[in-house]
Amino acid sequence: xxxxxxxxxxxxxxxxxxxxxxxxxxxxxxxxxxxxxxxxxxxxxxxxxxxxxxxxxxxxxxxxxxxxxxxxxxxxxxxxxxxxxxxxxxxxxxxxxxxxxxxxxxxxxxxxxxxxxxxxxxxxxx
Numbered sequence: 667x668x669x670x671x672x673x674x675x676x677x678x679x680x681x682x683x684x685x686x687x688x689x690x691x692x693x694x695x696x697x698x699x700x701x702x703x704x705x706x707x708x709x710x711x712x713x714x715x716x717x718x719x720x721x722x723x724x725x726x727x728x729x730x731x732x733x734x735x736x737x738x739x740x741x742x743x744x745x746x747x748x749x750x751x752x753x754x755x756x757x758x759x760x761x762x763x764x765x766x767x768x769x770x771x772x773x774x775x776x777x778x779x780x781x782x783x784x785x786x787x788x789x790x791x792x
Contacts, residue, residue: 675709677786692768692775694763707747714743 686698719739
């Protein structure tokens with residue numbers, strides 16, 4: 667069953683993707699990448715925990731409860747998203763370090779200006 671939160675996460679992903687494609691500024695590009703990662707994490711967490719499910723913990727002492735098992739929330743998406751969060755933080759950190767290095771060298775955060783300066787720098791070098 668598709669819920670409103672699932673639709674919100676997918677819409678946020680595509681809005682961020684459109685912003686990533688049309689962005690001319692490197693800082694905005696990094697922000698859109700982070701927003702895309704967040705929307706993917708939201709989507710997986712929303713499909714992992716549905717209404718009416720309980721945490722997958724069974725009390726062994728309650729035998730009658732074991733014959734009448736309710737729907738359990740899937741813990742796998744939550745575990746995978748913890749890993750994704752760590753990887754996302756590392757990707758953003760590397761992007762910021764690269765932006766810092768390029769900004770110190772070319773004094774701009776615009777993709778087109780940086781490409782022109784890099785071409786000019788490459789031609790002068792060879």
